[in-house]
Amino acid sequence: MSKIILITGASRGFGRLWANALLKRGDKVAATARNIEDLNDLIETFGDAVLPIQLDVNDREACFAAVNKVVANFGRIDVLINNAGFGLFGAIEETTEKQARAQIETNFFGLLWVTQAVIPIMRAQKSGHIIQVSSFLGLVTLPVLGIYNASKYAVNGLSETLASEVKDFGIKVSLIEPNGFSTDWSGASAMQTEPTEIYAPIKQAFFESATPDSWGNPESTTSAVLQLIDSANPPLHFLLGKVAYPGVKQVYSQRLAEFEAWKEVSAGAHGH
Incomplete structure (x- = not known):
């Protein structure tokens, strides 16, 4: 049975790749984009299997309206893929209030509004899968x-x-947590702070640490994401890419060792 899938940020990157793969296999996709014309080629290829929706996820009311439009058109929503978001590159000290608020508004609040809108639909259905595109940097x-x-x-x-x-x-919930992939996330879609000389060495070391092999191939994620969508028991945390697992494992091992080293002091702070 084909699934009804709502994907935000479907104009490029992961959202576009996954929408295309889902449509190719016979699912129906409600695809959102800030500029609806970016979805024209999907409509030309897949016709009525695509429901294009112009949406700025920062607009909470529009998010609820978009979800209602999907239900009115397709009758239900089986899967939500909350994909809309962008990267902000720069040192914390360099970041302006406007940049910080824009980052949190889209990446967090935009995701929250779409999630809130879809929960009552899935709750009434007694089924659904909410997939949040996060990052191993979560x-x-x-x-x-x-x-x-x-x-x-x-x-x-x-x-x-x-x-x-x-x-x-x-309702099931999964977090897709990719390492770096060669998508538009770090290119035209990204925002940059105004650089200051003091942080230049840190930035240089950061960018030089990445090798071509550090960046995954976005097209290679499709099979894994389809398996996640089709799983009867999907994981809550789903790492994507070969860099994510060893990186997370190393950091978590260090955290546990630090907790262990300070556990007596921590316990003593309880008071009884």
């Missing part, structure tokens, strides 16, 4: 991406909590 951090890291940590905290709240309604 589990560990890298320099020069501080506000982006923070936005993804927020997404992870929100989604872990959500999973515990909606599981009894038949």
Whole structure:
């Protein structure tokens, strides 16, 4: 049976790739984009199997309207892929208020609004799968991406909590946590702070640490994501790419060792 899938940020990158793969196999896709004309080629290829929706996820009311439009057109929503978002590169000290708010508004609040809109639909259906496109930087951090890291940590905290709240309604929640991939995320879609000389060595070291092999091939993610969507028991945390797992494992091992080293002091702070 084909699935009805709502994908935000479907104009490029992961959203476009996954929408195309889902449509090719016979699913129906409600695809959102800030500029609806970016979806024209999908419509030309797949016709009525695509429902194009112009949406700025920062507009909460528009998010609810978009979800209602999907239900009116297709009758249900089986899967939500919350993919809309962008990267903000620069040191924390360099980041303006406007840049920080824009990053959190889209990456966190935009995802929250679409999630809130779809929960009542899935709850009434007694089924559904909410897939949040986060990052392995919601589990560990890298320099020069501080506000982006923070936005993804927020997404992870929100989604872990959500999973515990909606599981009894038949709703599953998964976090897709990719390492770096060669998508538009770090290119034209990204935002940059105004650079200052003091952070130049840190930035240089960060960018030089990445090798061509560090960046995954976006097209190679399709099979893994289709398996996630089709799984009867999908994971809450789903790492994408070969860099993510060893990176997360190393950091978590270090954290556990630090907790262990300070556990007596920590316990003593309890007071009884």
